[in-house]
Amino acid sequence: MDCWKEVQSKSWIYPTLVLCIYGFFSMMRPSEPFLTPYLVGPDKNLTIEEATNKIFPVWTYSYLVLLFPVFLITDYVRYKPIITLQGFSFIITWLMLLFAKGVLAMQIMEFFYGMVTATEVAYYAYIYSIVSADHYQKVTSYCRSITLVASTVAAALGQLLVSLANLSYFYLNAISLASLSVAFLSSFFLPMPKSSMFFHKKHSPGTPQGATDQDTMPNVSSIKQLSCQEDKAARKSVIPSTSPECQSDKHQHHMLVQLCKDLKECYCTKNLLFWSLWWALATAGYNQVVNYVQVLWNDKAPSQSYVYNGAVEAVATFLSSVSSMAVGYVTINWDLAGELALGIFSAVDAGSLFLMHFTANIWACYASYLVFKSCYMLLITIATFQIAVNLSMERYALMFGLNNFVALVIQTILTVVIVDSGGLGLKVDIQFLIYGGYFAIIAGIFFIRSIYTIASIQCKKETQNFSSEHQNNKEQASETRL
Numbered sequence: 001m002d003c004w005k006e007v008q009s010k011s012w013i014y015p016t017l018v019l020c021i022y023g024f025f026s027m028m029r030p031s032e033p034f035l036t037p038y039l040v041g042p043d044k045n046l047t048i049e050e051a052t053n054k055i056f057p058v059w060t061y062s063y064l065v066l067l068f069p070v071f072l073i074t075d076y077v078r079y080k081p082i083i084t085l086q087g088f089s090f091i092i093t094w095l096m097l098l099f100a101k102g103v104l105a106m107q108i109m110e111f112f113y114g115m116v117t118a119t120e121v122a123y124y125a126y127i128y129s130i131v132s133a134d135h136y137q138k139v140t141s142y143c144r145s146i147t148l149v150a151s152t153v154a155a156a157l158g159q160l161l162v163s164l165a166n167l168s169y170f171y172l173n174a175i176s177l178a179s180l181s182v183a184f185l186s187s188f189f190l191p192m193p194k195s196s197m198f199f200h201k202k203h204s205p206g207t208p209q210g211a212t213d214q215d216t217m218p219n220v221s222s223i224k225q226l227s228c229q230e231d232k233a234a235r236k237s238v239i240p241s242t243s244p245e246c247q248s249d250k251h252q253h254h255m256l257v258q259l260c261k262d263l264k265e266c267y268c269t270k271n272l273l274f275w276s277l278w279w280a281l282a283t284a285g286y287n288q289v290v291n292y293v294q295v296l297w298n299d300k301a302p303s304q305s306y307v308y309n310g311a312v313e314a315v316a317t318f319l320s321s322v323s324s325m326a327v328g329y330v331t332i333n334w335d336l337a338g339e340l341a342l343g344i345f346s347a348v349d350a351g352s353l354f355l356m357h358f359t360a361n362i363w364a365c366y367a368s369y370l371v372f373k374s375c376y377m378l379l380i381t382i383a384t385f386q387i388a389v390n391l392s393m394e395r396y397a398l399m400f401g402l403n404n405f406v407a408l409v410i411q412t413i414l415t416v417v418i419v420d421s422g423g424l425g426l427k428v429d430i431q432f433l434i435y436g437g438y439f440a441i442i443a444g445i446f447f448i449r450s451i452y453t454i455a456s457i458q459c460k461k462e463t464q465n466f467s468s469e470h471q472n473n474k475e476q477a478s479e480t481r482l
Contacts, residue, residue, distance in 0.1 A: 062114025159310030
């Protein structure tokens with residue numbers, strides 16, 4: 001008990017510990033790598049066309065509809081309620097996976113899973129509102145590492161239970177539901193933040209809660225010291241602008257205006273604009289690949305023969321964490337070589353997707369996926385670092401939210417045109433051919449941009465060298481004359 005009280009007394013340890021518990025059990029979902037075999041197998045008895053063209057697209061649509069309002073509401077209600085909502089949505093999703101049947105029921109399940117992914121922002125933003133800036137790096141590493149560990153362990157556990165214990169996918173989903181229930185209960189133990197990034201910022205002791213840097217409000221305590229007659233006269237002119245409701249409304253309006261100004265300033269910087277462009281384009285393609293790769297695997301090797309989805313996801317997550325960690329130890333001038341790296345690794349991603357389309361070998365398909373996911377995680381880490389290093393925490397959160405929203409819009413367009421039964425409704429094999437071409441276009445854009453950037457820097461250097469040589473020649477000529 002004394003140890004527990006000591007942990008609670010240290011302001012950053014207790015919330016970080018509870019959030020890590022939530023993160024671990026929310027990601028401990030051994031059934032997720034086997035979702036497609038479960039849906040098209042005897043448990044749900046759906047066809048591969050129904051899963052691909054009618055059920056999976058619902059996740060993209062619900063995610064798009066919910067992302068932006070959830071992003072704003074999350075900050076307004078101070079994160080914790082949204083984390084609890086995510087835990088509740090997890091439970092509804094897996095209850096429907098276990099006990100509901102039919103296309104409509106699975107579409108509703110995908111809607112709730114869209115809510116799960118839309119509310120993910122609360123998990124990563126919560127910790128910054130509850131601990132001091134001195135601990136940001138430490139708690140960020142803990143919270144992100146625990147989710148990677150949980151994903152790897154869950155995928156490996158699922159594979160072992162399927163391959164060695166011959167456990168059915170139904171029981172894998174039951175294990176996932178039990179883990180998610182623990183996550184949901186742990187969310188109630190999170191302390192409620194007193195501040196947030198935008199709508200509930202911390203204020204100095206002498207500043208009213210609704211005040212801003214540009215607006216100064218009269219002190220309400222000074223009004224109370226007036227005489228009765230003066231108080232009545234003063235209230236007529238002062239109270240309408242100083243009441244808590246008016247202050248709150250004015251503060252919220254100011255924050256929305258400031259958000260728009262911050263976004264405009266962020267995207268006016270060319271480097272940030274191009275990094276954000278890659279982020280949005282690549283994330284849209286990555287989400288499409290991850291969402292439908294199980295369908296492709298099922299097409300290359302039907303579920304009735306052998307399934308190693310869990311093992312592949314475990315290795316992919318491990319390699320992704322290694323590649324992401326490696327970025328921290330590489331010393332490169334990213335301003336010069338960053339866009340070239342985006343072009344090169346996007347080309348590798350395109351090659352991996354083309355191989356996944358053309359090969360009939362499931363092992364080559366698995367290997368291509370490992371390369372694809374590792375390259376994307378490497379690049380998204382670089383992009384995140386390049387954007388974050390140039391921005392404040394508030395502006396980074398804005399760009400993070402907007403970049404993901406733009407990515408989701410692009411992903412929705414791809415889903416409507418390519419996947420949805422109301423659009424082309426293409427087979428999954430053809431879809432991956434299109435995704436390969438999509439990443440090839442991204443690679444081409446950034447190859448051209450990198451050549452332009454390197455050539456511009458080289459021209460500037462040559463101009464500067466010419467100017468300095470010309471200046472030196474002038475000085476030598478003047479000295480000779482003297």
